[in-house]
Amino acid sequence: MNIRLLFIVSWWLAMWLLRATLERDMAVHMTVQVPMLIGLGLLLAAVVRPYELRWLAEADWLGIPGIVAVVFGTSFWMLPRALDEAVADPFFDMVKFLSLPLLVGLPLGLSWRRMPSLGRAFIWANFIPKIAAIGGLYLMAPTRLCAYYRLDQQAVAGWTLILVAVALGTLWFVAAFIGWPPYERKQGSPPYSSSRRRPVRITAGRGHPSRCRER
Amino acid sequence: MMSRGFLPLLAIVFAVGSAAIAWETDGLRIVTTAGARQLAVERAPLSLPDVGLVDQDGHAFSLSEYKGRPVLVDFIYTRCPTLCGELGDDFHSVLKLMSGTGAARPIDLLSISFDPQNDDREALQLYGDRWGAKARGWRIAAPADDRSLAALLQSFGVVVIADGMGGFIHNSAVYLIDGHGRLARILDPDVPPQLLAQALRSSTP
Numbered sequence: 001m002n003i004r005l006l007f008i009v010s011w012w013l014a015m016w017l018l019r020a021t022l023e024r025d026m027a028v029h030m031t032v033q034v035p036m037l038i039g040l041g042l043l044l045a046a047v048v049r050p051y052e053l054r055w056l057a058e059a060d061w062l063g064i065p066g067i068v069a070v071v072f073g074t075s076f077w078m079l080p081r082a083l084d085e086a087v088a089d090p091f092f093d094m095v096k097f098l099s100l101p102l103l104v105g106l107p108l109g110l111s112w113r114r115m116p117s118l119g120r121a122f123i124w125a126n127f128i129p130k131i132a133a134i135g136g137l138y139l140m141a142p143t144r145l146c147a148y149y150r151l152d153q154q155a156v157a158g159w160t161l162i163l164v165a166v167a168l169g170t171l172w173f174v175a176a177f178i179g180w181p182p183y184e185r186k187q188g189s190p191p192y193s194s195s196r197r198r199p200v201r202i203t204a205g206r207g208h209p210s211r212c213r214e215r
Numbered sequence: 216m217m218s219r220g221f222l223p224l225l226a227i228v229f230a231v232g233s234a235a236i237a238w239e240t241d242g243l244r245i246v247t248t249a250g251a252r253q254l255a256v257e258r259a260p261l262s263l264p265d266v267g268l269v270d271q272d273g274h275a276f277s278l279s280e281y282k283g284r285p286v287l288v289d290f291i292y293t294r295c296p297t298l299c300g301e302l303g304d305d306f307h308s309v310l311k312l313m314s315g316t317g318a319a320r321p322i323d324l325l326s327i328s329f330d331p332q333n334d335d336r337e338a339l340q341l342y343g344d345r346w347g348a349k350a351r352g353w354r355i356a357a358p359a360d361d362r363s364l365a366a367l368l369q370s371f372g373v374v375v376i377a378d379g380m381g382g383f384i385h386n387s388a389v390y391l392i393d394g395h396g397r398l399a400r401i402l403d404p405d406v407p408p409q410l411l412a413q414a415l416r417s418s419t420p
Binding site for chain 1: 217218219220221223224225227228229231232233235236239240245246247248249250251374376378379384386
């Protein structure tokens with residue numbers, strides 16, 4: 001068995017065994033457990049990419065179906081009711097443990113490389129304010145939105161989501177304006193220099209070779 | 216170029232994704248567990264298990280004794296510093312409103328403690344005294360045993376969690392049981408007591 005696959009599966013199993021610990025607090029549930037499950041899907045994508053079905057890869061034109069699945073999946077697991085049910089019902093939690101890696105992380109990992117850089121920028125620019133807005137909602141709600149979490153936990157979750165949004169926004173700002181990693185500075189040329197051939201890089205990821213050929 | 220499988224795949228992703236969201240939010244109407252419960256009850260009243268209770272005077276009775284008489288129910292614990300006060304105040308106002316109208320049928324209010332470990336008869340009595348529940352159709356009761364408690368919380372959809380300071384946090388709502396002994400409505404505790412009284416009055420016996 002593939003050693004990387006073994007690592008992913010054992011990490012997943014460990015998370016399942018620790019589910020009560022990671023779900024005791026709303027902020028940990030939303031900003032540690034859920035992203036880690038998506039991260040496992042990303043790792044899985046790296047493992048299965050060479051074996052990706054050809055027709056599926058072609059049907060995932062510009063990564064659009066994949067990223068739409070990601071948007072649906074992440075929206076679903078931001079619903080207070082979905083979080084509640086995951087805490088209350090092990091069956092529902094298993095749905096979360098399977099859907100986040102397989103229907104969010106995996107398509108994200110596979111589709112991201114197919115997406116044009118402006119498309120990636122669009123997703124980032126949507127996702128970051130969305131987290132901040134949900135964080136703000138949790139922070140300002142006078143009542144509890146989740147039956148299984150206290151109001152103070154809800155406020156902490158709200159602050160944590162806002163912090164995550166600020167951190168991601170800052171990172172992305174640097175990536176968009178300076179480049180990531182910001183190596184161009186070290187070469188002695190200011191990033192804002194207009195004489196550079198590529199003063200602005202939208203994201204860190206690679207371009208899309210097949211698209212370039214079409215032009 | 217757009218590949219042949221693209222549109223079918225996109226359609227499938229869209230269909231599954233929006234179906235999941237629609238199912239979880241009841242067609243974008245609710246996002247919380249409490250909201251889902253409220254909506255479900257409004258669509259079709261839920262039947263309730265018959266459980267044993269003991270009230271502040273030590274009388275044992277069962278939920279089915281209310282059959283033919285609509286009753287407003289809330290869930291409390293007597294040490295509660297916050298929400299249960301609001302609930303107690305609500306029921307107190309309902310009593311005041313309804314006793315003034317000279318209603319033909321008795322007013323039935325029932326506060327159930329989910330903390331029978333601490334809420335003995337004396338504690339229930341004190342809570343009743345504090346809110347003026349004495350001998351006026353408002354019973355403060357505790358479940359007869361742990362199984363009754365579990366069945367009650369399950370059927371009413373009450374979630375009780377520890378507040379980290381020795382107390383509890385629970386959903387606060389006022390539940391209307393209709394004359395057939397079914398859970399007919401879930402009302403927010405911050406609705407005006409007039410509405411609670413009206414709900415009780417207009418429910419068919």
